[in-house]
Amino acid sequence: MLTRKQHELLMFIHERIKETGVSPSFDEMKEALDLASKSGIHRLITALEERGFLRRLAHRARALEVVKLPQQATTTAPPKGRNTFKPQVVESEPELKPVAANDTRELPILGRIAAGTPIAAIQHERDRIAVPESILGAGEHFVLEVQGDSMIQAGILEGDYVIIRKTNAANSGEIVVALVMEEEATLKRLRRKGASIALEAANPAYETRIFGPDQVQVQGRLVGLIRRYH
Numbered sequence: 001m002l003t004r005k006q007h008e009l010l011m012f013i014h015e016r017i018k019e020t021g022v023s024p025s026f027d028e029m030k031e032a033l034d035l036a037s038k039s040g041i042h043r044l045i046t047a048l049e050e051r052g053f054l055r056r057l058a059h060r061a062r063a064l065e066v067v068k069l070p071q072q073a074t075t076t077a078p079p080k081g082r083n084t085f086k087p088q089v090v091e092s093e094p095e096l097k098p099v100a101a102n103d104t105r106e107l108p109i110l111g112r113i114a115a116g117t118p119i120a121a122i123q124h125e126r127d128r129i130a131v132p133e134s135i136l137g138a139g140e141h142f143v144l145e146v147q148g149d150s151m152i153q154a155g156i157l158e159g160d161y162v163i164i165r166k167t168n169a170a171n172s173g174e175i176v177v178a179l180v181m182e183e184e185a186t187l188k189r190l191r192r193k194g195a196s197i198a199l200e201a202a203n204p205a206y207e208t209r210i211f212g213p214d215q216v217q218v219q220g221r222l223v224g225l226i227r228r229y230h
Contacts, residue, residue, distance in 0.1 A: 002051070002070060008033055009044045010053050014066045023064035039105055039133070046104055046130060104130040105141075113144035113162065113177060113187045131163055135224035140166045142220070144177065144187070151175070151187060154202035160227050162187060164220035175222040181215055190218070 002010065012032050016024045026038045035041060045064070048054040053070075057063035108125040129143050146160045154175060156162065170176045172192040178199055179185050188199035191208075197216045200208045 002048075002053070005033060005040075006044055006047055006051075006053075007070060009041070010048055010066065010069070013054070013064055014069060017064075017066060042106055043104060046106070103133045105133055105136060107131050107141050107143045107163070109143045109145065109161070111144060112147045113185055114148050114150075129161060129226065131224070131226065135163055136165075137223070141223070142166065143226075146187065150201040150203045150206040151189075152203050154189070156187070156202070156225060157227070160225050162222055163224035163226065165223045166220050168218050170218045170221050176218050177220040177222075179217040179219050180211065182217070185219065187222070190216075 009029060009032075012029065013023055016022070016028075024032070026041050029041045030038050033041070033044075045054060045056075049056065053066065053068055055065045055067050057065055106128045107130075109127040109129055110125055131141070131143070142164055143161050144164060146156055146158055146162055149158055156175075164177050170190050172190060174190055175187065176190045177185055177187055178190065180199070186199060188201060188209075191198040191200050193210070195213055197211050197213060198208050199211070199216070
């Protein structure tokens with residue numbers, strides 16, 4: 001069964017597609033449900049996907065498909081205007097309780113990052129992945145797939161997905177995404193040594209590299225990691 005907000009969102013999407021042939025934007029959904037931010041819409045859509053009510057269509061903007069509607073749901077055409085949508089809600093049976101939506105946010109995967117010899121700088125979004133909100137906190141984030149083994153003693157393995165908070169500043173000792181010579185991106189522990197910057201591996205097989213302060217730009221700081229088992 002669905003929570004009230006999940007039901008409202010599903011019916012709003014259904015009616016908008018029926019009326020215009022196009023699913024509503026996240027801003028329209030946020031306003032229709034009177035939510036403070038689009039992250040709440042992301043969570044509701046993810047929950048509806050998991051329950052089999054919605055499907056995202058790949059490689060298309062604003063591409064949502066309503067797979068099914070709740071049993072006994074009845075709808076009326078929404079009035080004109082974004083903030084006046086009032087779907088009819090089917091009351092749940094007394095013994096059933098709503099299942100809370102997963103507290104996740106979808107983040108872009110921007111490519112691979114070298115945990116070894118630096119590779120090409122970060123590319124454009126190639127996919128998206130759901131990440132628990134508890135890892136993220138405030139700020140803008142992105143995800144990179146790890147290539148190489150230079151950070152294995154920090155618990156970062158090849159094929160892991162590292163969650164990065166965008167920032168151009170970092171403290172000495174933090175693991176960062178560093179852009180070297182404006183050409184190569186690498187995942188390393190940053191150390192400040194006077195005016196110099198050291199990019200330090202977590203594997204004795206790799207040497208620490210030292211750069212001048214103008215040769216390294218911090219692009220983000222590691223805040224979490226996702227590992228998939230196949």
